[in-house]
Amino acid sequence: MQKPLIIAISGASGSGKSLFTENLINAFSEQGRPVQILREDHYYRAQDHLPMEAREKNNYDHPNAFEHELLKAHLGALRNGEPIDYPHYCFKTHTRLPKTERLQPAPVVILEGIMLLARVELLPLYDVKIFIDTPLDICLMRRMMRDVRDRGRTMESVAKQYEQTVKPMYHQFIEPSRFTADVVVTQGGKNQIALDVIKSHIQQFIK
Numbered sequence: 670m671q672k673p674l675i676i677a678i679s680g681a682s683g684s685g686k687s688l689f690t691e692n693l694i695n696a697f698s699e700q701g702r703p704v705q706i707l708r709e710d711h712y713y714r715a716q717d718h719l720p721m722e723a724r725e726k727n728n729y730d731h732p733n734a735f736e737h738e739l740l741k742a743h744l745g746a747l748r749n750g751e752p753i754d755y756p757h758y759c760f761k762t763h764t765r766l767p768k769t770e771r772l773q774p775a776p777v778v779i780l781e782g783i784m785l786l787a788r789v790e791l792l793p794l795y796d797v798k799i800f801i802d803t804p805l806d807i808c809l810m811r812r813m814m815r816d817v818r819d820r821g822r823t824m825e826s827v828a829k830q831y832e833q834t835v836k837p838m839y840h841q842f843i844e845p846s847r848f849t850a851d852v853v854v855t856q857g858g859k860n861q862i863a864l865d866v867i868k869s870h871i872q873q874f875i876k
Protein backbone atom coordinates (compact mmCIF):
# COMPACT_ATOMS: atom_id res chain seq x y z
CA MET A 670 0.00 0.00 0.00
CA GLN A 671 1.22 3.50 -0.86
CA LYS A 672 2.13 5.76 2.11
CA PRO A 673 -0.90 7.90 3.06
CA LEU A 674 -1.02 11.66 2.60
CA ILE A 675 -1.35 13.12 6.10
CA ILE A 676 -2.88 16.60 6.29
CA ALA A 677 -2.86 18.52 9.60
CA ILE A 678 -5.42 21.31 10.01
CA SER A 679 -4.90 23.59 13.00
CA GLY A 680 -5.98 26.98 14.36
CA ALA A 681 -7.78 28.44 17.37
CA SER A 682 -10.83 26.86 18.96
CA GLY A 683 -13.82 28.13 16.97
CA SER A 684 -11.69 29.14 13.98
CA GLY A 685 -13.59 26.75 11.71
CA LYS A 686 -11.27 23.70 11.60
CA SER A 687 -14.11 21.18 11.87
CA LEU A 688 -16.27 22.90 9.28
CA PHE A 689 -13.33 23.20 6.89
CA THR A 690 -12.56 19.50 7.37
CA GLU A 691 -16.19 18.47 6.87
CA ASN A 692 -16.50 20.56 3.71
CA LEU A 693 -13.25 19.05 2.45
CA ILE A 694 -14.25 15.42 2.92
CA ASN A 695 -17.81 15.85 1.64
CA ALA A 696 -16.32 16.19 -1.82
CA PHE A 697 -14.96 12.63 -1.57
CA SER A 698 -17.91 10.93 0.15
CA GLU A 699 -19.16 9.35 -3.08
CA GLN A 700 -15.78 7.72 -3.77
CA GLY A 701 -15.92 5.18 -0.90
CA ARG A 702 -13.80 6.14 2.11
CA PRO A 703 -10.50 7.31 0.61
CA VAL A 704 -10.23 10.19 3.10
CA GLN A 705 -10.36 9.53 6.84
CA ILE A 706 -10.61 12.10 9.65
CA LEU A 707 -8.80 11.88 12.97
CA ARG A 708 -9.45 14.54 15.63
CA GLU A 709 -6.80 15.62 18.13
CA ASP A 710 -9.63 16.22 20.65
CA HIS A 711 -9.95 12.46 21.11
CA TYR A 712 -6.42 12.40 22.47
CA TYR A 713 -7.22 14.60 25.50
CA ARG A 714 -5.94 12.66 28.51
CA ALA A 715 -8.32 10.49 30.53
CA GLN A 716 -9.20 12.10 33.86
CA ASP A 717 -11.30 9.46 35.59
CA HIS A 718 -9.05 9.72 38.64
CA LEU A 719 -10.06 13.39 39.22
CA PRO A 720 -13.28 14.70 40.77
CA MET A 721 -15.50 16.78 38.45
CA GLU A 722 -14.56 20.01 40.21
CA ALA A 723 -10.87 19.48 39.43
CA ARG A 724 -11.63 18.47 35.83
CA GLU A 725 -13.56 21.69 35.29
CA LYS A 726 -10.56 23.75 36.41
CA ASN A 727 -8.02 21.98 34.18
CA ASN A 728 -6.11 23.85 31.47
CA TYR A 729 -7.26 22.19 28.23
CA ASP A 730 -5.38 24.66 26.07
CA HIS A 731 -1.87 23.53 27.01
CA PRO A 732 -0.11 20.95 24.80
CA ASN A 733 0.36 18.68 27.84
CA ALA A 734 -3.42 18.21 28.10
CA PHE A 735 -3.11 15.86 25.11
CA GLU A 736 -1.61 12.37 24.92
CA HIS A 737 0.45 13.25 21.86
CA GLU A 738 2.65 10.18 22.38
CA LEU A 739 -0.36 8.02 21.51
CA LEU A 740 -1.29 10.22 18.55
CA LYS A 741 2.29 9.90 17.26
CA ALA A 742 2.17 6.10 17.59
CA HIS A 743 -1.18 6.02 15.77
CA LEU A 744 0.12 8.15 12.91
CA GLY A 745 3.07 5.77 12.61
CA ALA A 746 0.68 2.81 12.40
CA LEU A 747 -1.47 4.46 9.73
CA ARG A 748 1.67 5.24 7.75
CA ASN A 749 2.53 1.53 7.89
CA GLY A 750 -0.91 0.63 6.57
CA GLU A 751 -2.19 -0.65 9.93
CA PRO A 752 -5.59 0.17 11.50
CA ILE A 753 -5.76 2.04 14.82
CA ASP A 754 -8.19 2.02 17.75
CA TYR A 755 -8.43 5.64 18.82
CA PRO A 756 -9.93 6.82 22.13
CA HIS A 757 -13.17 8.74 22.44
CA TYR A 758 -13.34 11.92 24.53
CA CYS A 759 -16.40 13.47 26.14
CA PHE A 760 -16.41 17.28 26.55
CA LYS A 761 -19.26 17.15 29.06
CA THR A 762 -17.51 14.83 31.53
CA HIS A 763 -13.95 15.95 30.59
CA THR A 764 -12.68 12.42 30.24
CA ARG A 765 -12.53 9.49 27.83
CA LEU A 766 -15.47 7.24 27.17
CA PRO A 767 -14.96 3.54 27.88
CA LYS A 768 -14.79 2.70 24.17
CA THR A 769 -12.44 3.07 21.25
CA GLU A 770 -13.16 3.39 17.55
CA ARG A 771 -11.36 1.61 14.74
CA LEU A 772 -9.91 3.71 11.93
CA GLN A 773 -8.78 1.88 8.83
CA PRO A 774 -5.71 3.07 6.94
CA ALA A 775 -6.63 5.21 3.92
CA PRO A 776 -4.86 7.00 1.07
CA VAL A 777 -5.54 10.35 2.78
CA VAL A 778 -5.81 11.07 6.51
CA ILE A 779 -6.95 14.50 7.72
CA LEU A 780 -6.04 15.43 11.27
CA GLU A 781 -7.61 18.44 12.93
CA GLY A 782 -6.88 20.08 16.28
CA ILE A 783 -5.63 23.15 18.13
CA MET A 784 -2.10 21.96 19.07
CA LEU A 785 -1.12 19.93 16.00
CA LEU A 786 1.38 22.51 14.73
CA ALA A 787 2.59 23.53 18.20
CA ARG A 788 4.45 20.26 18.89
CA VAL A 789 7.69 20.25 16.91
CA GLU A 790 8.08 16.48 17.22
CA LEU A 791 4.78 15.94 15.36
CA LEU A 792 5.61 18.24 12.43
CA PRO A 793 7.71 15.72 10.43
CA LEU A 794 4.72 13.34 10.42
CA TYR A 795 2.56 15.68 8.33
CA ASP A 796 2.73 16.04 4.55
CA VAL A 797 0.60 19.19 4.43
CA LYS A 798 0.18 21.71 7.26
CA ILE A 799 -2.81 24.08 7.18
CA PHE A 800 -3.59 26.89 9.64
CA ILE A 801 -7.10 28.35 9.80
CA ASP A 802 -6.54 32.00 10.66
CA THR A 803 -9.67 33.59 12.11
CA PRO A 804 -9.77 36.70 14.35
CA LEU A 805 -10.07 35.69 18.01
CA ASP A 806 -13.22 37.72 18.68
CA ILE A 807 -15.03 35.76 15.96
CA CYS A 808 -13.67 32.48 17.41
CA LEU A 809 -14.98 33.42 20.85
CA MET A 810 -18.43 34.28 19.52
CA ARG A 811 -18.68 30.94 17.67
CA ARG A 812 -17.32 29.00 20.61
CA MET A 813 -19.78 30.63 22.99
CA MET A 814 -22.71 29.49 20.83
CA ARG A 815 -21.32 26.00 20.18
CA ASP A 816 -20.24 25.24 23.77
CA VAL A 817 -23.58 26.32 25.24
CA ARG A 818 -25.46 24.37 22.54
CA ASP A 819 -23.33 21.20 22.30
CA ARG A 820 -20.90 20.94 25.21
CA GLY A 821 -23.07 21.55 28.28
CA ARG A 822 -21.53 24.94 29.17
CA THR A 823 -23.00 28.23 30.43
CA MET A 824 -22.12 31.62 28.93
CA GLU A 825 -20.38 32.51 32.20
CA SER A 826 -18.21 29.37 32.17
CA VAL A 827 -17.21 29.92 28.51
CA ALA A 828 -16.24 33.55 29.26
CA LYS A 829 -14.22 32.58 32.37
CA GLN A 830 -12.37 29.75 30.61
CA TYR A 831 -11.62 32.03 27.65
CA GLU A 832 -10.07 34.66 29.91
CA GLN A 833 -8.12 32.20 32.11
CA THR A 834 -6.72 29.69 29.60
CA VAL A 835 -8.09 29.77 26.05
CA LYS A 836 -6.85 33.26 25.14
CA PRO A 837 -3.43 33.24 26.92
CA MET A 838 -2.61 29.73 25.64
CA TYR A 839 -3.65 30.75 22.13
CA HIS A 840 -1.06 33.53 22.19
CA GLN A 841 1.60 31.31 23.77
CA PHE A 842 1.21 28.15 21.65
CA ILE A 843 -1.25 28.35 18.76
CA GLU A 844 -0.57 31.75 17.24
CA PRO A 845 3.22 31.11 16.91
CA SER A 846 2.49 27.72 15.30
CA ARG A 847 0.92 29.55 12.34
CA PHE A 848 4.42 30.07 10.96
CA THR A 849 5.01 26.34 10.56
CA ALA A 850 2.02 26.06 8.16
CA ASP A 851 2.32 25.48 4.40
CA VAL A 852 -1.06 27.10 3.81
CA VAL A 853 -2.80 29.79 5.89
CA VAL A 854 -6.57 29.96 5.33
CA THR A 855 -8.64 33.05 6.10
CA GLN A 856 -12.48 33.04 6.28
CA GLY A 857 -12.63 29.68 8.06
CA GLY A 858 -14.63 26.69 6.91
CA LYS A 859 -16.32 28.51 4.07
CA ASN A 860 -13.26 29.61 2.07
CA GLN A 861 -14.22 27.93 -1.21
CA ILE A 862 -10.98 28.75 -3.06
CA ALA A 863 -8.86 27.26 -0.27
CA LEU A 864 -11.13 24.18 -0.20
CA ASP A 865 -10.79 23.75 -3.98
CA VAL A 866 -6.98 24.04 -3.84
CA ILE A 867 -6.65 21.42 -1.08
CA LYS A 868 -9.24 19.16 -2.78
CA SER A 869 -7.28 19.10 -6.01
CA HIS A 870 -4.09 18.28 -4.07
CA ILE A 871 -5.91 15.39 -2.34
CA GLN A 872 -7.36 14.14 -5.62
CA GLN A 873 -3.86 13.25 -6.84
CA PHE A 874 -3.58 10.67 -4.03
CA ILE A 875 -6.85 8.94 -4.77
CA LYS A 876 -6.78 6.49 -7.62
Ligand SMILES: Nc1ncnc2c1ncn2[C@@H]1O[C@H](COP(=O)(O)OP(=O)(O)O)[C@@H](O)[C@H]1O
Pocket residue numbers: 680681682683684685686687688689811812815856857858859860
Ligand atom coordinates in the same frame (compact mmCIF):
# COMPACT_ATOMS: atom_id res chain seq x y z
N1 LIG B 1 -16.91 30.75 8.02
C1 LIG B 1 -17.88 30.51 8.92
N2 LIG B 1 -18.99 31.27 8.95
C2 LIG B 1 -19.97 31.07 9.85
N3 LIG B 1 -19.94 30.10 10.82
C3 LIG B 1 -18.85 29.30 10.85
C4 LIG B 1 -17.77 29.46 9.91
N4 LIG B 1 -16.82 28.54 10.20
C5 LIG B 1 -17.29 27.85 11.28
N5 LIG B 1 -18.52 28.30 11.66
C6 LIG B 1 -19.34 27.81 12.79
O1 LIG B 1 -18.67 28.15 14.00
C7 LIG B 1 -18.71 27.09 14.97
C8 LIG B 1 -17.30 26.65 15.32
O2 LIG B 1 -16.69 26.15 14.13
P1 LIG B 1 -15.86 24.80 14.16
O3 LIG B 1 -15.61 24.40 12.75
O4 LIG B 1 -16.52 23.80 15.07
O5 LIG B 1 -14.51 25.36 14.84
P2 LIG B 1 -13.25 24.56 15.42
O6 LIG B 1 -13.34 23.15 14.94
O7 LIG B 1 -12.07 25.31 14.87
O8 LIG B 1 -13.35 24.70 16.92
C9 LIG B 1 -19.54 25.98 14.33
O9 LIG B 1 -20.87 26.08 14.79
C10 LIG B 1 -19.46 26.29 12.82
O10 LIG B 1 -20.57 25.83 12.11
Ligand SMILES: O=c1ccn([C@@H]2O[C@H](COP(=O)(O)O)[C@@H](O)[C@H]2O)c(=O)[nH]1
Pocket residue numbers: 681682683710713729730759760762763764782783835
Ligand atom coordinates in the same frame (compact mmCIF):
# COMPACT_ATOMS: atom_id res chain seq x y z
O1 LIG C 1 -12.54 18.70 28.59
C1 LIG C 1 -12.34 19.63 27.79
C2 LIG C 1 -11.47 19.52 26.71
C3 LIG C 1 -11.30 20.60 25.86
N1 LIG C 1 -11.96 21.75 26.08
C4 LIG C 1 -11.79 22.89 25.14
O2 LIG C 1 -11.94 22.45 23.80
C5 LIG C 1 -11.18 23.27 22.92
C6 LIG C 1 -10.66 22.47 21.74
O3 LIG C 1 -11.71 21.97 20.97
P1 LIG C 1 -12.18 22.71 19.61
O4 LIG C 1 -13.11 21.67 19.00
O5 LIG C 1 -10.96 22.95 18.78
O6 LIG C 1 -12.85 23.96 19.98
C7 LIG C 1 -10.03 23.83 23.74
O7 LIG C 1 -9.88 25.22 23.49
C8 LIG C 1 -10.41 23.55 25.21
O8 LIG C 1 -10.51 24.74 25.95
C9 LIG C 1 -12.80 21.89 27.17
O9 LIG C 1 -13.41 22.96 27.39
N2 LIG C 1 -12.98 20.82 27.99
